Amino acid sequence: MNIDTIKNGYVIDHITAGNAIKIYRLLDLENIGCQVALITNAKSKKTGTKDLLKIGKLIDINLDKIAFIDPNVTINIVKNDKIIEKKKIEIPEKLINVCYCNNPRCITSTERNLNQIFNLTNKDKKIYRCNYCEALLEKDKFIY
Amino acid sequence: MEKQKTRNLIDIKDLSKEEIDKLIKVANDIINHKEKYSHKCDGKILATLFFEPSTRTRLSFESAMLRLGGKVLGFSESSSSSTSKGETLADTIRVVSGYADIIAMRHPKEGAPTVAANNSIVPVINAGDGGHNHPTQTLTDLLTISREKKRLDNLIIGLCGDLKFGRTIHSLISAMSRYENIKFILISPNELKIPDYIKTEVLEKNNIEYIETDSLEEYMSDLDILYMTRVQKERFFNEADYMRLKDYYILDNNKLKNAKKDLSILHPLPRVNEISTEVDEDKRAKYFEQAYNGVYIRMALILSLLEGK
Numbered sequence: 001m002n003i004d005t006i007k008n009g010y011v012i013d014h015i016t017a018g019n020a021i022k023i024y025r026l027l028d029l030e031n032i033g034c035q036v037a038l039i040t041n042a043k044s045k046k047t048g049t050k051d052l053l054k055i056g057k058l059i060d061i062n063l064d065k066i067a068f069i070d071p072n073v074t075i076n077i078v079k080n081d082k083i084i085e086k087k088k089i090e091i092p093e094k095l096i097n098v099c100y101c102n103n104p105r106c107i108t109s110t111e112r113n114l115n116q117i118f119n120l121t122n123k124d125k126k127i128y129r130c131n132y133c134e135a136l137l138e139k140d141k142f143i144y
Numbered sequence: 145m146e147k148q149k150t151r152n153l154i155d156i157k158d159l160s161k162e163e164i165d166k167l168i169k170v171a172n173d174i175i176n177h178k179e180k181y182s183h184k185c186d187g188k189i190l191a192t193l194f195f196e197p198s199t200r201t202r203l204s205f206e207s208a209m210l211r212l213g214g215k216v217l218g219f220s221e222s223s224s225s226s227t228s229k230g231e232t233l234a235d236t237i238r239v240v241s242g243y244a245d246i247i248a249m250r251h252p253k254e255g256a257p258t259v260a261a262n263n264s265i266v267p268v269i270n271a272g273d274g275g276h277n278h279p280t281q282t283l284t285d286l287l288t289i290s291r292e293k294k295r296l297d298n299l300i301i302g303l304c305g306d307l308k309f310g311r312t313i314h315s316l317i318s319a320m321s322r323y324e325n326i327k328f329i330l331i332s333p334n335e336l337k338i339p340d341y342i343k344t345e346v347l348e349k350n351n352i353e354y355i356e357t358d359s360l361e362e363y364m365s366d367l368d369i370l371y372m373t374r375v376q377k378e379r380f381f382n383e384a385d386y387m388r389l390k391d392y393y394i395l396d397n398n399k400l401k402n403a404k405k406d407l408s409i410l411h412p413l414p415r416v417n418e419i420s421t422e423v424d425e426d427k428r429a430k431y432f433e434q435a436y437n438g439v440y441i442r443m444a445l446i447l448s449l450l451e452g453k
Contacts, residue, residue: 105254107254107258108255131255132254132258134255
């Protein structure tokens, strides 16, 4: 399978197999107006399989969104056909407008123009709680 | 108007143990020297913004401010506020914080006080937000326990009733977990057991001993404090569940026959059936004293927040 190399953009590597589509959707890559390659289940020496994302444009990307989905990825920044930086990311302490609170009693369910904020309360277990009602962040409650 | 950093009370965890001890000390001084405090808030205004009715809590706040020489304004249900016209909470608070020196807010939505504090130029006190927090109730409970027992450590505390949705229970556990040698007996039907996160993130994290049971009598003779709670209809989405559980526990004289002579029975009030009225005559019933104490601890809190300390 041939995928064009990119002149300027990002190669997001070492994505846990299955997570690339989540990152693709969360970064809204279908609407950025450039080439995007999404490769799933590529071979990986370390983990057996991995996903990859190639983005053919140096857009502003929300690293917190990527780190929340998969903090183990490597983000290669490509300029003029060369990788100028390999960025490692860490699980974010705060998520702003990445996920929504699923508690129907939470103020975020009624108050307009309120940022959806979650705070990391347990790094080892990756537990986030709503900044307002302290409810646990439930699985896959992404704001797309 | 510029938003300056103000002190607020949103969650009991906002206060250090030392700050709580100081509030209790001031509240005790107010009880003993009421005259000394009767003009401390002359010229100050408390806004009581009650987006859901809670007559007792609102009157307690208003009484506290009036006893300090201040004045009060506000509303007692959301239909009399601009919320009914579609105004956001943030806008309501921005406006009202220009009308008053301090705000006490009750809101049915959990986390609403955080939104209020973020938009207010004056201190905000959370007077209850849904099933989430009610820090001034916890301060009231702590003042009452400290007055009745002369200590806040070395206590066996029975918590009975709705331990799942009961915010006063969650806040009290959180506050008491900071004191030495506290043991909790958690008494509830299976459906209303304490949430797992309270067990893992508060009790187990602080090495607090606890026992879960559905029997009110089993550990009665061990208790220093028995804290009863009402099963609140408004916390249920399903009427049938509420009907089945509302009278699960009824404390009466017979159930108290093995209790310690110096047990203190507390209840955040209002009660429905969970404490039989015959218990009111028992010297161990302290829930009305608890309600009176609520005014004094709120006075101490208002003073503290207005002084910015």
